[in-house]
Structure formats: C-alpha cells, structure tokens
Amino acid sequence: MLADDQDIIMPSNFAWGAATSAYQIEGGWDADGRGPSIWDTFCHKKGKVFQDQSGDVACDSYHLWEEDLKCIQQLGLTHYRLSLSWSRLLPDGTTRRINQKGVSYYNRVINDLLANGVSPMVTLHHFDLPQALQAQGGWQSPQIADLFDSYAQFCFQTFGDRVKLWLTINEPYIYAKFGHEDGCHAPGLDQPGVSLYLAGHNMLRAHARAWHSYDALYRPTQGGQVSLALFSDWAEAHDPSSALDVAAAERYMAFVLGWFAWPIFVNGDYPPEMKARVEAASRAQGLPSSRLPTFSKEEPRILGTADFFALNYYTSRRVWPGSGPAKIGFEGDLEVERDIDPAWPVCGNSWLAVFPEGLRKLLKYIKDKFGNPTVYITENGFSQVGPVEIEDARRCRFFRDTLLQVSKAIHEEGADVRGYFAWSLLDNFEWADGYRVRFGLYHVDFAHPRLKRTPYRSGREYAQLIAQNKTSARS
C-alpha cells in the first residue's frame, strides 16, 4: 500500500462496488427465449461497431455467472451494480409474455450476491431497448412511458423483496444523444435537434412514472430507493478570468447534467438557459415552437422523483463560447467549444482525459445546485487499448487519485457520497468500440473457451483498498 492510501477514508457503510450492464457482459443473445434488443439489431448491421463485433457472446455471463461471482468475492465488494436485460425478461417488451428462464437467471444472480453479503444495485434499463418496442417508435413514442412503467413494476414485484437500490435508466444524456442524434449508438438515429430531445423527454416521463409506482405501491413493503444514473463531464472555463468562458462552462453543465437533473432535483422543468436557447434556435429556423418538449400539467410530477443522486463521471473539458455558424442540433443549441487541458493525461480512448479533481469539483457542484443530495458514484473508470497490461500501474494510480478526490469531496466539501462503483468489473463489450477498449478490473481473454477472467493489478489493489477501509471502519 502506498502512503497516500491512508488518506482515502470513507464513511462507515460506504458502498464499495463495481458495475456492469447486461448487453455488455451477458452474451446469450438468443438463448432461452430472450427477445432481440436494439443493440442486437445495431451490431448485426455492417459498419456500425469496431470490426463488426457484437455482444452476442461478450463475457458470456449468462452462462458463466459463477465466474463473475468469484471476481466479486475476490474483490470483497459490498455492492455490485448490474442491469437487467428487458428483452430477456419480456421478449417483446410487454408483460403479455414473461420469459421464466430470464427471471430464473436474475433470481440466481441476486440470491448468490445476497448469500455472499453483496448488495445488488439494479439498473432496469441500460441502452438495450427491446427491438419490438423500437418498432413502435421506441423512446420517441409517448406510449413508452407506460410500457416502461409496466416493465419496472414487473421487476419491483419479482425482485424487489431482495433488491433495495434501483436505477431506472442509465445515462439518458448519452442514450438520447448518441442513439438519437449522433447515430453512433443504437438505435442509430441521426435527426439533429429533434429526436434526442423527444427521447430524453420520454425517458424523464418514464423514469418519473416508475418512481411514483415504486413510491406508492412497493416502497411501503419493500423499503428500497429509486433513482436514475446521470452522466456528466466536469466543465471548466478555458480562461477562468473570462466571464464568457465561465458562462460557457455553466451552459455546458446545464445542457449535459442539467437537462435531466434540473427537472428532477430543481423545479420540474428544464434549465432556463437550455429552454431559452433551444426556443430561440428553433424560432430562428422558422419552427412554430421549441424543439425542446414541454411537460404537461397532467403528467405525474417529475420534481423529487429520485431518492439519491447517481452519478457516472469519466472526464472533464475546458470550454469557451462557440463562434462559427450555428449548426442545427444539440451542439448548435449549446454553442460551446471544448478541448482537453494538456496536463490531463488521456487514457485508452481519446475522449477519456484523466482529471480526478474534476470529480471533486463536480461533487461540490451537485451539492450546491441540487440541495446536497445523497450521492452514489455509479460509474467511473479508466480504459486500456492496445497490448494488454495486467500490471496496469497507470490505472492503479488513477483509482487512488480518484478515490482521494472523493474522500476530499466528503471531508472538505461536505458532499454526502455514500458509495463508489468502478466501471467495470470485467473487460466487456464497449459499445461502438467493441472489445478494443478495456475497462475491467478483471481482464477477460475473449479467445479462451471459458473466457478466462484474470485480475489486473488495479483489481488486486482495489481489493486491498476495500479490505483496508472495511478494517478502519470497524476500528
């Protein structure tokens, strides 16, 4: 242990976790009655994913769950974040047909976790919409909110006696923007400035319905908590002495995090600056109304529909106001340019600049803007590309530096952080990057017949850190 590990002091009962998602690890894409999801469709088209790879087999966790469990045990995790595959449970997305084999699989996972003293944190939906629902308009259709609510209630009824931490939807920002504007994620739509806002709006409506259902019908007997996992970069003014750069940083935060956090944690509506800018840009395009939808008064209320703040943080950007001709779409509405401070090392893939202080600043921002909520960091990680480095010293350093910043956010900024989930337990299917980018605490040998899992040094050190914190919390 390095000396600075002594400074990483987390509160007692801190959740030490690792996270995965169904499509990225399970494989078994057509096993035992699972219905197809939009990621099956997307990957099976040529040219969408690096080398046309797919999650057809992935880490084969559907068949090799006990191997994942061994990793979880070796790490000494107190919590494990997994997602359920909607189309494994409900092949056509609706409760008309329930796939009992899917139910049995997740029952086994949840029961094994609990038998090993590990609390499951379960995401209902992590990017993999049943294809049957995409065919009906997917997240652009208003009906999706009720369909999601039925699915969520099915999960609460089936697993909620044992699962006490729920996340409805993973990263609506990435899902809406990459899937419904940039086209680089499933369902691969690219209609600038319209479909992402509609998809994001329906995700908020769906989330709120599921939260209300839990609150009214399940919380009284099950006593759990429900939130949604919000992605955010941290944005810094490129020139902190420039009022315009400072304003650009505020705007970036409002569009990326505020888009979903404002309605839930502040006032039931989108951030004022986002509303004003999308409205003005829409008018300038000659549209009769804003491309950003409005919340109807008849809808279940959105404000207050999160029992904690779930944050996925990876990286930071330096920002300044955009110049150039306004593009139609999210980027044109936002009008912010960005780059990476040369002092922030870039790890693995080009977007991931390492800036652990950004997480501390973001935690302070969340505390100040959103009423000092209880926070779980539900994803954070460091990727490798190129030759496999089992002795991954840089990632070891990354986890220590990051956890030190989390510790400082708690003790110096007063942020109420209750847990940290490393992304990811295993090397897995990294969406459009396929298997080229590796985020695991465990290396997975995708050429091995049993997809052998081997701990990286960072996995071994994470286990040591967890053990040391558990001991100091007891003493």
Ligand code: BGC
């Ligand atoms: C997603 C994960 C993904 C990770 C690294 C997050 O956006 O929730 O599914 O693997 O980032 O890119």
